[in-house]
Amino acid sequence: MPTPLSLDTLNAVDAKDFVAALGGIFEHSPWAAEAVVEARPFGSLQALLDAMVAAVRAAGPERQRALLAAHPDLAGKAARAGTLTAASTAEQASAGLDRLSEDEHAAFHRLNDAYQQKYGIPFIVCVRRHTKASILTQFERRLANDSATEHATALDEVFRIAALRLDQLVAAPDRLPLAGRLSTHVLDTHGGTPAKGIPLTLFEIGPGDARRVVVETVTNHDGRTDAPLIGGRPVPIGTYELVFAVGAYFTARGVPLADPPFLDTVPLRFSIAEAEGHYHVPLLVTPWSFSTYRGS
Amino acid sequence: MPTPLSLDTLNAVDAKDFVAALGGIFEHSPWAAEAVVEARPFGSLQALLDAMVAAVRAAGPERQRALLAAHPDLAGKAARAGTLTAASTAEQASAGLDRLSEDEHAAFHRLNDAYQQKYGIPFIVCVRRHTKASILTQFERRLANDSATEHATALDEVFRIAALRLDQLVAAPDRLPLAGRLSTHVLDTHGGTPAKGIPLTLFEIGPGDARRVVVETVTNHDGRTDAPLIGGRPVPIGTYELVFAVGAYFTARGVPLADPPFLDTVPLRFSIAEAEGHYHVPLLVTPWSFSTYRGS
């Protein structure tokens, strides 16, 4: 990731440098940056984003349609050919769209065609806010919309993409409210202490129950992980399994267990619906029982 | 399953018919039946079993060794060739040994060879008490035993096999204490009622996390299943996942859920250590929390 530009710098540079810097916030559409250059200085990142969004909203249906049309297909020909913008490449990779199986490719191909045919624009979704499975769900659902609804929906997604790009590109005193958080905490209710040293893995559950490791870590002395499982970014909407190796933990503590232990690896399966939400998913566990809940 | 013989009949028939009926209780070893024919009548199935076991124990090391040697390999050549006894065929199928992958076949082949070479007899285990994964675990562990321990262990397994065969073959007022039980119960702690109509599936977890459906059912008005998940037989030692479709249940009750719901399909993973034990694995669930424990 390149060093972010500072908001102060952006407020001070030549108009052309400003547009050069922010021209990619909206895909292939530097005119959105041009439209706000005279409104400088911006007091915050949020003010800058709001101005660019207002400019796009004010630009009228034709320019908006051109903006939508300038987006690449998801997992489409441009992606295969490597001709995406750098931003799009990174975004599509975040949801694993660069590592599709042949079946998944076929599904995306079919959906892209159906969508193009129905609405005349490519399907646009802010992929950093979704898992692969959730993108496919969105795709199917949105194909039921009428054209006006879908135009508005696509534009909202473009604004979400713009916000995330801006937040990554520019250093400012404020951050855009784009980050969710997923955390856990293991309490050993057999011993009455936080459970230290429990290995755990977070899996993202894909189409057909395929699973992909998001993070592997271990609980610290307070039964938590040193860093959130997901933090500082949207928590992709979708289904997850958090798997805890509790059998080894109790064995190490000298607790007598059945053979095999009643509980060895404990999976907790749950779904994220708000990418910007805070999800705390704790585990209360003994060798013979466990519970979980959405905490805070 | 053929109609069971009654104990009364067995007490009354000719010696030769008695031996013909019970000659297969011990694999290819009708002498165990012959040894007890004069001790008739037997007052209970347990008394008959005890007598046959005592006869085998009294028979001395050489005959015992011949008895052990008369057993087929697990998933071995005889099984592939279809030349097993009917009892052995059904037993091996119960643990899925008739449906092994090539990798699993190779594993069994390697272990059978190592075992034969070390102890000079085939590996014997009462497969109705184990899952495929547990059989492989037993195999590995028992290869560490010395010969005397392993001879005794194999004989104990032969007695377990005999008991299960006898219990299936003979109708008597008493049943041998061979049956475990696995049951569940779903409580909706959001609504304060038993959860009726929850579809659930019990999977057996095999080597490499492969899963096999054991039973699919649905909860009744009391949140239980009409029949135990496993009952009237040993609960095979091994690891299971019990998966409940709770999202559909709460949706049907009109409870507002996140999209996707925080909890949709809830898996509970646990292991059985005592094939004759009673395992109750309930689920207490709201749209935002769940817990389980080994109940009674």
Place this chain on the structure above:
Amino acid sequence: MPTPLSLDTLNAVDAKDFVAALGGIFEHSPWAAEAVVEARPFGSLQALLDAMVAAVRAAGPERQRALLAAHPDLAGKAARAGTLTAASTAEQASAGLDRLSEDEHAAFHRLNDAYQQKYGIPFIVCVRRHTKASILTQFERRLANDSATEHATALDEVFRIAALRLDQLVAAPDRLPLAGRLSTHVLDTHGGTPAKGIPLTLFEIGPGDARRVVVETVTNHDGRTDAPLIGGRPVPIGTYELVFAVGAYFTARGVPLADPPFLDTVPLRFSIAEAEGHYHVPLLVTPWSFSTYRGS
């Protein structure tokens, strides 16, 4: 409790003996029994009750009003003077109305007066279905009713009283559906077993948080009590505390505890709203955690 009469006997005896036997089912109102004597034989207790209730409903407002007026005050002068019917005496004692404090007497006196003055009849409630605190709550609430509503409500209570009196008096193949049940179950989720030998006490919580012991017992080998905490009768509507001595249990099992133990006596406080409902209130407990829920 006198030996119940059988329904067969009641169907066969003289009309006068029938009325003598059932004349007290409705307080001081043998006419309800007289009205159904010709409808004999009754095939079930429910049919007999239904006939008597129908007779009272058909009797018209004036006779109904006389029936209501024939009831004694709750904890009133007649009770103090010992001139209640035997049935009323036992009923009022069931809710502890024979053991009121002076403050409680004053409260009942005040409410009786207010009720008499407003409706011209005594306050009638089926006391076997209520705790003392719940009776006071009913009293206060019903004073807000209009006369017609209150006449109907009082009549419904008279029918409930009649049903309970009939069910106690007459032995028949059927029982009236008047009994609720309160039960418990203690699971030791530290050891993974039912908790055997836990002393427990059920308290009824009265006005001003006064507590009265309903039952003291101990859990059996299955973690349950040999008999329901309340069974075979309505569970009086009101608030309860169920207190479990878990500290002594874990000490006896050799589990190391803090001094004093984090959990020693565990109270579960809950309320009963349906006197004929089935309430199962289990305790899942370790030395460091516990949970409860309305089970089934």
Place this chain on the structure above:
Amino acid sequence: MPTPLSLDTLNAVDAKDFVAALGGIFEHSPWAAEAVVEARPFGSLQALLDAMVAAVRAAGPERQRALLAAHPDLAGKAARAGTLTAASTAEQASAGLDRLSEDEHAAFHRLNDAYQQKYGIPFIVCVRRHTKASILTQFERRLANDSATEHATALDEVFRIAALRLDQLVAAPDRLPLAGRLSTHVLDTHGGTPAKGIPLTLFEIGPGDARRVVVETVTNHDGRTDAPLIGGRPVPIGTYELVFAVGAYFTARGVPLADPPFLDTVPLRFSIAEAEGHYHVPLLVTPWSFSTYRGS
């Protein structure tokens, strides 16, 4: 509370002023302060405490015995006559020893006499670390000690008292590790959110189950209390009940409840064993279930 002296000031003042300031850290025993005056400057409060404790340990049995003897009886004549030191007065009040019932007075009187007679010194305990009930328990238990053990135990309590006095009196960059913490957190697992606005009361449970309000508060938007229930001081060893008004909360949220609600006020009863420990006692609650555990 008077403004604390700073450690810097104490390091700088005349010897006589130093002794005047710290002469009361050990009851009526300024010699402990005199003994360390030449060792100034002290780099931390802990260093100052350690020096004074070392001086007392080095002073020999006779002076130590005089120090012990200089302490007042708990709830004794001096307390009744109002002739305690200010420090002792505040300490005894902290555990409610200034508000004893006549029965409790009699109990303390009896124990004081028995203790004086057995050991020749008054019973000393750091009362800020105990509830009234726990002080009585300590009293009974320590009467079983032999003299040497009890002399050592009393001295340890004197050091605990000294540490708390010093920590209150002197401002320094470091604080002595004397503070425990008791906190709670309410999660609404019916709605999947922190439970905001739940009124709660912490009671200390005294002898004979008498209860004294420690704090009344209400949960904030995160389901926690704005301040710890007990913090910045030792958590007195003893038994507590934390009572949550959950019925009103669910009613306010529009959740349909039974009448009366199954759960209305939920008490959690637990005991504190480590006055300097961190105790987190959360409540997970629906209208039909709740659970708690020692968290972190």
